[in-house]
Amino acid sequence: MNTDSFALRHIGPRRSDLPEMLKTVGVETMEQLIFETIPDNIRLDNPLLLDPAISEHEFAAHITALSNKNKVYRSFIGLGYNQAITPAVIQRNILENPGWYTAYTPYQAEIAQGRLEALLNYQTMITDLTGMELANASLLDEATAAAEAMALLFSVRSRAQKKEGVHKFFVSEEILPQTLSLLQTRSTPIGIELVVGKHEDFDFSSEYFGAILQYPGVSGKVYDYAAFVEKANAAEIKVAVAADILSLVKLRAPGEFGVDVVVGTTQRFGIPLGYGGPHAAYFATKEAYKRSIPGRIIGVTKDTDGKRALRMALQTREQHIKRDKATSNICTAQVLLAVMAGMYGVYHGPEGLKNIANKVHNTAATVADALEKLGLYQVNESYFDTIQIKADAAKVAAVAQEMEINFHYPDAETVAISIHEATTLQDVNDIISAFAKAYSKETITVTEIAEGNAIPEAVARETSFLTLPVFNTYHSETELMRYIKKLERKDLSLNHSMISLGSCTMKLNAASEMLPLSDPQWGNMHPFAPLDQAEGYQTMLKKLEDQLTEITGFAGTSLQPNSGAQGEYAGLMVIRAYHESRGDSHRNICLIPSSAHGTNPASAVMAGMKVVVTKALENGNIDVDDLREKAEKHKDNLAALMITYPSTHGVYESAVKEITQLIHDNGGQVYMDGANMNAQVALTNPGAIGADVCHLNLHKTFAIPHGGGGPGVGPICVAKQLVPFLPSNPVIITGGDKAITAISAAPWGSALACLISYAYITMLGEPGLRHSTEYAILNANYIKERLDGAYQCLYVGERGRAAHEMIIDCRPFKAKGIEVTDIAKRLMDYGFHAPTVSFPVAGTIMIEPTESESREELDRFCDAMLSIRKEIETATADEPNHIMKNAPHTLAMLTADTWDFTYSREQAAYPLSYVAENKFWPTVRRVDDAYGDRNLICTCAPIEEYMEA
Known part of the structure; x- marks a missing residue:
């Protein structure tokens, strides 16, 4: 028994079990079983070229050494990401607790009442703070939520607007840059025209179906949008607002001035930065749109005895049922992070959140006041947490770097400073000192945080929130610990028994893989920090990309998609860009077998493709004759085939190479859904079967826990011809030299969670x-x-x-x-x-x-x-x-x-x-x-x- 072997701990059956298990199966050796299972023509001849496996102890030392290469400066960059304080009681009892992180999506409600209650709390918190009627149980990130808002408003256009082809969507220039990039990605394929401009100059013409505003704006300024929304409503233009969740403690709820959708991120509610994720985005809207809202909604019902019970509501909206008629391909949420954010609200309650929001606002005002005393001009008349200083950006940046401080520099003459919950009095004085040094002035020392008020009366919050008992009861650690445990006991997770979900791969999430997530050297890195500060992250992410590229038999990988469904979409958008680069913009037919996962057709439609369904045989395999007929019929317009391998029916189809060649012969590319990659790794791969792109569910095959329904990570791996089109980011350069616009908000998606898969592959090695x-x-x-x-x-x-x-x-x-x-x-x-x-x-x-x-x-x-x-x-x-x-x-x-x-x-x-x-x-x-x-x-x-x- 090699106690250094991670594989020994990860793989369940003991070597002594093997003879009896093989006898039961009816084979003499494992080799015979694999020979009888996987077709000869796709099995790999050579082992994967991966580094030798290392022990758990060696990995702990390795990952600590890597983390020390990260220079975790104090970041006041903002742009939708702010350092937050994770209460230790939440970190220990939820984030680090397999009772919470190994649970599955609550499709079986009777054994998921604990996390359903936690998510109901989250939804309540969101509806209270936004002033809306209905919230879902989280989305992937703020940019995705904004794109989903745009899609929802497009789908619920009035009959007259649809008839007249109204397709323009206004985007305030105060929007976050990563959100704009994702809106650009998502708008074009479905026929939406984006118009970016100043909301003050908007003409409210009949050409527009919707608009999105940022609250506060990317500059930090707080605008009163009430008049804008009133005019928009009069013109039948629906309005979405992307709002900072912590600011809503002090700002008027958007729902009060008549908006249709409010979106944002709850990262500020106790979730580590993690170099960009995972974080739970929120999506709140009117009950009138309950049939169109993307993602999952938790609702109240009753059980057989008439007692109150919870479950996922309105599942007939989901893409599994609506398929190519779905308006969203969202298949997952960020449940674990939403649970943490909801518990943050439960722990602090309304008065605690007011204290935190006041501290942030007062600290920003204190910094602004001190810098003005230094003779520097602060631009924003109104703000919540972000101030803009007119200063020589290069001068300030040079000093700030020496002091290990990050600011945001919108232009050469502006320095933006975003204050967060973790900002201390020492930080305040260091910020002031950086500017003083840059201008060779004597610094001003602040001895206390002064009370500030840079929020106009017209937008100041007057309504109460979080008034229900759950938000006003568990404010001591003892009480919250017991409440979390009470909910945990209601849920069946992997720490109790096997969860044998076909297509969902609920495997061991080893403790040694999870431990680095609690390390602040990984958790406190801002996603837009300069690359030279993130050497540990960059090394790990590049190595993981190389590992996944080798495992899939492809030429390149993007880690940006932060769910399997987004990976599907990213893969199809890369195929779309490839065809466009060759002058084949007309290629828009996507062939999809009838057995495919519901997200496949939904993703294809979102990518601007027309779905043609192919038949399956009685044995579950793809009907190759029907596929050939349809591929040849549509050969002039064929864009792609989407397949899952092994098939959704749990079979290695022997005709797979014939199938992929058939698509290539007719001008298309082959997308392989990686849901069943756990049956391929090191034995065959997408490259060997002739695919061109696949997404991988890192939360399945590569051991990221499901977290009760999220987080997920869905990177795409692509063949050589598709590498140039891998997705970019508007703030930190990523992707190929012909990169498509962003697929998720952060440059490397949910980078923190990628540590888990990196650990899994590194400790297992090829054997x-x-x-x-x-x-x-x-x-x-x-x-x-x-x-x-x-x-x-x-x-x-x-x-x-x-x-x-x-x-x-x-x-x-x-x-x-x-x-x-x-x-x-x-x-x-x-x-x-x-x-x-x-x-x-x-x-x-x-x-x-x-x-x-x-x-x-x-x-x-x-x-x-x-x-x-x-x-x-x-x-x-x-x-x-x-x-x-x-x-x-x-x-x-x-x-x-x-x-x-x-x-x-x-x-x-x-x-x-x-x-x-x-x-x-x-x-x-x-x-x-x-x-x-x-x-x-x-x-x-x-x-x-x-x-x-």
Whole structure:
């Protein structure tokens, strides 16, 4: 037993388990299994060229040494990013707690009530501060949220506007530069014309459907937008506002002056800078747009007993259902970060937030006053946290660099200073000293922060916020710690049992991979800090890019996309740019198999492409004849094919190279969805199958935790001809020499989270990565064989093998009145989260155990599924009170005085002996989704309000 081997700790089955597992599968060696699973013509001949694996101890020393290459200067750059203080109680109990960071998206609401409540708190906080009626449970970053706002306002244009082709969108020149870049990316493919200008000069003509304003502006100035919004409303022009969340504690809520959408980031609410992310953006709007709002919404409903329960609301809006009719491809959120930001609001409460906002504003005013006493002119008459000083930028920058201070320099004669929560009195004096030195003047020493008031009365906040008990109760660390723990106990996460979600790869998120995220040398780096201050980050990110490029068999990588869906979009936009560069702008047809993930068609439409669906055969494979027919039919306009490999059905299609060649022969490029990359690493790769671009879900294959539904990272890897088009950033240069505009706000997306995948690859090395893929395939086939006879596996490869996942058919059980949902809910009683339900085939379950699960855990899961199969046999179509129909069973049911069921309490709660050793209790009975959608409540309103609804 090599205790230095990270692979030994990451891969679940022990070497001693291998003979029996291989026997169960029906092969003699692992090599035979791989031979029977992966087609010969795509297997790699040579090992990946990666550095040798290192131990966890060696990695800790390595990553600490790298972090010390980061020069974490005091940054007052602003531009949408400000250092925040993460309360230790939140850092220790949420960010560093696998009970929170290993949970999955709350599709199974009964075992996700804790994070659902935390997200409901977040939504309530956002609606209170913005003055809007409805907020979602977070988006990826402020720029993405702004782009989604533009898309929403475009989609809800009046009938007359649509008929007349109204397509202009006004963007205030006070918008953040990274937001403007992403608006440029997202507008062109869907036919929106951006017009950038001064909001004071806007003509309110009928050519516009919408506008977006920044509040406060990028200059720091606070504008009164009430008159603008009033005129816009009169002209049927809808208005979005991008607002600094902390400023809304002191500024009038945008909802009060009649805007349609408010967006921004909650990074200031206790989230590390992390060189750009991950951070939770917010999106708030009117309830009238509830069917169009992007992302996830948490809503209140009731369970079988009529008790209050939470779940994700209005899921019929999502791209999984609307597909190419969806207005957004957003498939994930930033749940872990939204939970932290919401807890920041809970911990500080309204009075605490007022104290923080006042301190920030007063500090900015104190600095402005002192610099004016030095004889320097401060431009902004009104501001919240950002002042602009007329000064020689080069002179000030030279001194500031020596003092390890970063300012923002909008032009040669302006220095912008953004004050944040962590700014101290010493910082104030050092800022003043920097200017004094630059101008050879004697500095002014400030002994206390003076009270300032640079917010005009017309825009000063007068309304209360966060009045509900949850925001006024948990202000001591003891109380908040217990509240967090109470919520944690309601959620089933990977720290309790296997979550075998097909297509979602819930693997081990090792502690050694996660530890660097708590290091301020990584956490406190501003994304727009000069590159020479970020040597540690730059080294790590470049090495990760090189690792992913080698693993995928491609020529270049961009880490910028901060979710899988954004990776899809980025890949298609790069293909679009490639075609345009060759004079083929007319190529706009995207072929997509009928089995594809819902984000695929949604992404294609967002990239300005027309979706043509191709058929699947009965065995789940792509119908090559149908594909050929459609590729040749559209050969003059073919842009791309989108495929997932192994297929969404869990099969390595042997015709894949024929398929990719067919697309190339007809002038298209091949996009490969990397959702199933866990079945490829070191055995085959997208380059080997003939793809041109793929996105990778770092939160799946490469061990970033799902965080209850986010963060995700979705980098794209591309072939040589597409490298020049990799995305850029308007502040820090990234991408190729013909780069498309930004895909996310930060230059390297969610850079902090990239540390996890870098650790994963570096500690596993080539052999560890290869063994991980092999064991993922072994574990899946082991489950398949153990369940054989009780459940039918729908799709297998040509030699009868599954890939790293398999789909079992539950439709035959309908004859006994049992639906696939009943199986999912009953699994909760056995202590398991259900696998993926009804995707890609309705009435089925898709199981993916990953390589991280031990044989013992696989057996527990199989025992549970076999036990459930026996329970199904006892059901009849006309029996509404069956044990399966009543699942899950709560502790309240089991301890009630009466028991009106035909089966025993023991059968309900402890169906197998192992369950009693580590029982997980769902806290609510089966939730009523339809009731919640009919009676939409998406804030933690008083119970009386809920009961009235």
